[in-house]
Amino acid sequence: MLDYRKYRLVAGTPGSPSTLLTVNRLPVTVSKEDGVLVYKRSGGGVASMLESPELQSVLCVGWPGIITDDPKEQEEIAERLLSEYRCLPVFLSENEVREYYTLVANGILWPLFHGWKFEGPKDILEHLEKYWKTYTEVNEEFSRVVLAVSPADVRVWVHDYHLIPSGRILREKQPSRAVSFFLHIPLPDLMTLTTFPKHREILENLLWYNFVGLQTFGRDVKNLVSCLEESLHIANESSSRDGVIAAKFVSENGNVTFIDSVGIGIDTEKIEIMMTGEVFQGKVRKLRQVYQGKKLCLAYGRLDPTKGYVETLLGIKRAFEKYPALVEQQATFVFVVSPSREDAEKYVILKDEIDRMVSSINSRFCTDTWTPIVYFYRNLTQEKLFAYARVSEVLLFAPVADGMNMSVLEACFASEDAMVVASDRMGALERLGGGIIVNPLDIEGIADGIYQAFTMDGREKRARMKAIRERIAETNLGWWITKFFGLWQFATERSRNPPRRLTGAWRRNLLQTSAEASQVVVIADSDGTQLDISPNLDDVTVPPEHLMTLQILTCSPTLTLILPSGRKKEVMDRWYAGLHAHQTAEHGGYVKYAGETAWVERDIPKEWVRDTARFFKEKGVHIPRLRVEEKETAIACHYRHVKEEYAGRIQAMISELRDRLEGSGLVIREDNCVVEVVHSRGTKAAGVLSLLSHLHIDTEEAVIFALGDGESDEEVMRVLPIHAHKISVGRQLFEADYVIESPQECRAFLSELADALCRAKVA
Helix, strand or coil: CCCCHHHHCCCCCCCCCCEEEEECCCCEEEEEEECCCEEECCCCHHHHHHHHHHHHHCCCEEEEECCCCCCCHHCCCCCCCCHHCCCCCCCCCHHHEEEEEEHHHHHHHHHHHCCCCCCCCCHHHHCHHHHHHHHHHHHHHHHHHHHHHCCCCCCCECCCCCCCHHHHHHHCCCCCCCCEEEEECCCCCCCCCCCCCCHHHHHHHHHCCCCEEHHHHHHHHHHHHHHHHHHHHCCCCCCCCCCCCCEEECCCCCCCEEEEECCCCCCCCHHHHHHHHHHHHHHHHHHHHCCCCCEEEEEECCCHHHHHHHHHHHHHHHHHHHCCHHHHEEEEEEEEECCCCCCCHHHHHHHHHHHHHHHHHHCCCCHHEEECEEEEECCCHHHHHHHHHHHHCCECCCCCCCCCHHHHHHHHHHCCEEEEEEEEECHHHCCEEEEEEECCCCCCHHHHHHHHHHCCCHHHHHHHHHCCCCCCHHHHHHHHHHHHHHHHHHHHHHHHHHEECHHHHHHHHHHHHHHCCCEEEEEEECCCCCEEECCCHHHCCCCHHHHHHHHHHHHCCCEEEEEEEEEHHHHHHHCCCCCCCCCEEEEEEEECCCCCCCCEEECCCCCHHHHHHHHHHHHHHHCCCCEECCCCCEEEEECCCCCCHHHHHHHHHHHHHHHHHHCEEEEEEEEEEEEEEEHHHHHHHHHHHHHHHHHCCCCCCCCEEEEEEEEEHHHHHHHHCCEEEEEECCCCCCCEEEEEECCHHHHHHHHHHHHHHHHHHCC
């Protein structure tokens, strides 16, 4: 057995990796040819990750693909992988590969997580305990290597379903170790997951991580939250969304786990460089010559039942039957399937079915000069695939289940004049707004989508795809790594340092700091923060004694008072008439400066408001007591008084709204039984930043207090400097450093602050 302790200094010395990646397969495959060890870089996401600037110093731990128990050979492999590829190997036996990888990871977890209920064959059912034990033992081996080569202050980033138990194993040994997990595939719903006898163990293992990152919110995060709540009977302690971590769970062992969606991106910079090269350009020229006069549609992926190839081929066949113009125009489908798991019976059967269907379609529709489907069952180079994308008019990706689907992102980014037809079952859907979205099980829908894509106006097609490519570039691999690390860091720090109750010494220290400061800024939300929430907005008033407190605060020469709100400007005028404070209304859509009587309208698009209001009203017809509040630059839909029996309809309405507004520049928030829609330029945070800039406040030097109770207030807290004092009222916000119980206590704190400033002025 390889002695990993000799590599410990590599991972622990100054300037060495601060993060380890653990993956099932290393991005380098080691094999033996004619008795000589051969090292070959693999493709895929992990290889791209390690080549990105953000991860240039990480160390990657995983299986190199070779089975060997020769100590000298193991050491030779380890030395070579470490020195040339920044990788360390975990060596597995033939039985471990079979039971851990083939039977459990690929045979059980892969189909389960993609939505197929567990109905294991007799062999797996009979020996499940044995196979699961091997799966756990291999995870223990991975963790043993990590512990041997790295001190506890090195973070560990665990990847994918093969290694779910690793977080528990690592943190049982080292509770202070920061360990995160990212799932590259979908997470199934409760009914599917619970068909597997070990589902509770899977969920319990996930709760050992500081942070769990998933591909999508609407599907994966919601599914995991539901599974944890219903199966383990523990509550999600957060209801926040949009830019903050979506869920927080505290397990029986006391560990705090944060969960959010952070969909992976592609290495757009690498693709751009490749596409400027002569190899790519030459292939593009050749393909245009070969397929001159024909309209191309590209579809590709690896052989797998989740990719929906049978359904896609049925859709292609139906498109030819339904739309004779496609035959007349010689629409040609380039169908590329990469070999995968050719030793598995299910995959062999699928390959035979694809072969048969391609042959049948070609036999039926081909002519002397045209073959409808150009079929490749082999791996094509990236240059060749992307060249096909560049010369195609349509891109077709219709998996029946998928995590993100990097292939569709790459194809869209490499294309120019193509329109994408995409399945509604993949995580990439969030970046494909403007594409043609189809149900992969709806054969007529696939056929219609293909025809629509081929016949779409060229100008419209280019505009839509330009927007898609821009979104893909904005959310590329570097963006994803940075966002993941940011959320992970936040989760780690927050789990170690939860918000404190603002009492005793903490409170006295903040008041003393304010009294001694040359500039103090107080940013305080109104209802829910300073004012109690009432079912009827007309009943909400500012208590006279609190209005006096605010007047005293504004008289301090060192203090600037900012009152941001999502309420209409007329409501703010009613609450704070005559108060010498800076205010925003409608989440920053309007600003009023202290001493002024007129509101200034900020430059925010608002043509969308009427359509969104109409959507809420149409959906709300069948939901009694739903109230739509239409503002000039925002819209709010209140459902606090809707009966619980309509909860499903409300969630369906919100889900449909998210789909409609994807990529529109609008922000949707769910908070305190209200769903609000604002423009990204018209958020409460944007309004506060605009005010601070206009007032020339040095935010790095000023003592800043931010008080709030909801998601929009959390956005304000997030854009303020790290030294700002962020105070959550009524409930715990992730961004908050301190918590106070109620609006009444908030008013008391502001009164104490006014007293402290007055005493300092007298002194």
